[in-house]
Amino acid sequence: GVEKEAAAAASIVVWLITFAACSLAGVPLLIHEGLSLGKLRELAEHEKEAASESAAQQGDSAQ
Incomplete structure:
Protein backbone atom coordinates (compact mmCIF):
# COMPACT_ATOMS: atom_id res chain seq x y z
CA GLY A 1 0.00 0.00 0.00
CA GLU A 33 -17.40 32.48 -28.14
CA GLY A 34 -18.17 35.93 -26.72
CA LEU A 35 -19.23 34.65 -23.32
CA SER A 36 -18.34 35.76 -19.81
CA LEU A 37 -18.63 34.14 -16.41
CA GLY A 38 -21.63 36.35 -15.69
CA LYS A 39 -23.33 35.24 -18.89
CA LEU A 40 -22.64 31.59 -18.03
CA ARG A 41 -24.13 32.12 -14.58
CA GLU A 42 -27.19 33.70 -16.18
CA LEU A 43 -27.57 30.78 -18.61
CA ALA A 44 -27.25 28.30 -15.74
CA GLU A 45 -30.00 30.09 -13.80
CA HIS A 46 -32.33 29.95 -16.80
CA GLU A 47 -31.62 26.22 -17.22
CA LYS A 48 -32.26 25.64 -13.53
CA GLU A 49 -35.58 27.48 -13.70
CA ALA A 50 -36.61 25.55 -16.83
CA ALA A 51 -35.73 22.24 -15.17
CA SER A 52 -37.75 23.18 -12.07
CA GLU A 53 -40.77 24.12 -14.19
CA SER A 54 -40.47 20.89 -16.18
CA ALA A 55 -40.26 18.81 -13.00
CA ALA A 56 -43.29 20.61 -11.55
CA GLN A 57 -45.29 19.97 -14.72
CA GLN A 58 -44.34 16.30 -14.70
CA GLY A 59 -45.32 16.08 -11.05
CA ASP A 60 -48.71 17.65 -11.79
CA SER A 61 -49.40 15.28 -14.68
CA ALA A 62 -48.49 12.23 -12.56
CA GLN A 63 -51.18 13.01 -10.00
Missing part, protein backbone atom coordinates in the same frame (compact mmCIF):
# COMPACT_ATOMS: atom_id res chain seq x y z
CA VAL A 2 0.76 3.64 -0.15
CA GLU A 3 0.84 6.01 2.80
CA LYS A 4 -2.31 8.12 3.16
CA GLU A 5 -0.38 11.39 3.10
CA ALA A 6 1.45 10.52 -0.12
CA ALA A 7 -1.77 9.37 -1.77
CA ALA A 8 -3.59 12.54 -0.72
CA ALA A 9 -0.75 14.74 -1.97
CA ALA A 10 -0.61 12.93 -5.30
CA SER A 11 -4.37 13.18 -5.79
CA ILE A 12 -4.34 16.91 -5.04
CA VAL A 13 -1.50 17.50 -7.51
CA VAL A 14 -3.27 15.51 -10.23
CA TRP A 15 -6.50 17.44 -9.58
CA LEU A 16 -4.66 20.79 -9.78
CA ILE A 17 -2.98 19.82 -13.05
CA THR A 18 -6.30 18.70 -14.53
CA PHE A 19 -8.10 21.84 -13.34
CA ALA A 20 -5.36 24.11 -14.69
CA ALA A 21 -5.36 22.36 -18.08
CA CYS A 22 -9.14 22.70 -18.41
CA SER A 23 -9.02 26.33 -17.34
CA LEU A 24 -6.20 27.20 -19.72
CA ALA A 25 -8.13 25.63 -22.59
CA GLY A 26 -11.56 26.84 -21.48
CA VAL A 27 -10.96 30.54 -20.83
CA PRO A 28 -9.74 31.37 -24.36
CA LEU A 29 -12.62 29.35 -25.83
CA LEU A 30 -15.05 31.20 -23.58
CA ILE A 31 -13.70 34.54 -24.79
CA HIS A 32 -13.70 33.37 -28.41
